Amino acid sequence: MDPNQFASKLNAMARVGDLLPALMATAGRQSLKFFLDNFDRQGSMEGERFVPWKQRKYQVNHKLLNKTGHLRAGFQLKSQGSKGFTITNDVPYAQYQNEGTKHLPKRPVLYASKGLEKQLTSQITTALKGLFR
Secondary structure, X not given: OOHHHHHHHHHHHHHHHHHHHHHHHHHHHHHHHHHHHHHHHOEEEEOOEEEEOOOOOOOOOOOOXXXXXXXXXXXXXXXXXXXXXXXXXXOOOHHHHHHXXXXXXXXXXXXXXXXXXXXXXXXXXXXXXXXOO
């Protein structure tokens, strides 16, 4: 590697530090949208497979988990700069809906998604490779 190539690689490495906060912010927004889309899908994605939420025993005039809109509106994206992001929900019953209870079926909204992870990893890898060309 000649000195110009070496300098180019060093500059690219310096730009990674500048790029990471923007990449993490984009990944956070995409993740939040992915999870909020579960309300519209009325189920969750397990890999490439859609798993519908268990239906109620009785019919009402609104979708599952959408009576007041508080649960959906409670999701917040909290950025941690280049270290990543966190998605939280402070609605008191959010955990019960997501994980289920003895009398309430599990209706996961926020969960580890291999499909989402694969998509974000691909986008981040592509952006970082672009710096080192």
